[in-house]
Amino acid sequence: MILMMLSSITIIFISNMIMILAMILSKKSFKDREKCSPFECGFDPKSSARNPFSLHFFLITVIFLIFDVEIALIFPMIYTFMMTNFILWTKTIFFFIIMLLVGLYHEWNQNMLNWTN
Template sequence: MILLVLLSFIIIIISNFVMILSMILSKKSLKDREKCSPFECGFDPKSSARNPFSLHFFLITVIFLIFDVEIALIFPMIYTFKMTNLIVWSKTIIFFLIFLLIGLYHEWNQNMLNWTN
């Protein structure tokens, strides 16, 4: 046990030393004005280089990913239907579906399901 703690401590010290050494020897400048400005064939940019990001689109994407995870969790429950006790399986699936419905109600209550405002 002591050997494991000692080796972990040595690994942490060596990795921190390498990270600090790489930061010291790095030639990157965080405040390089030329690298921060957009390049348009040597001319001054006509508009902002940053496009506005739709936060609502991001929220819809997160909801879709959560839906995918929910489906990935429901499929094994369907497969184990014949192999487990019906009462335990029913309680588990009902609890899981109620939990998902509460999440859906919360999303609906927060108007996250409306595509346009």
């Protein structure tokens, strides 16, 4: 027990010292106008650098992100199929899938899934 505590304290101490050393050594004091520009190449833009982007593309990205997270929530449900009560598992998965379908229907009803308006 004491050996575990001693090794944990040593690991925490070493990691904190490395983080402090990295913060001290990574200070940048030289500021260049080209490096502070919004482009990595250092060239000045020929037109406005703040062009508006498509809001519809952003909404499609948010919809994809939401469904991606929901798929990540379904995977543990598949894994726990054999370890839980079947009736409770079935009710939970059906409720989850119905919520997904209601959200999909709402997005379809609001014409969010059409790329062109």
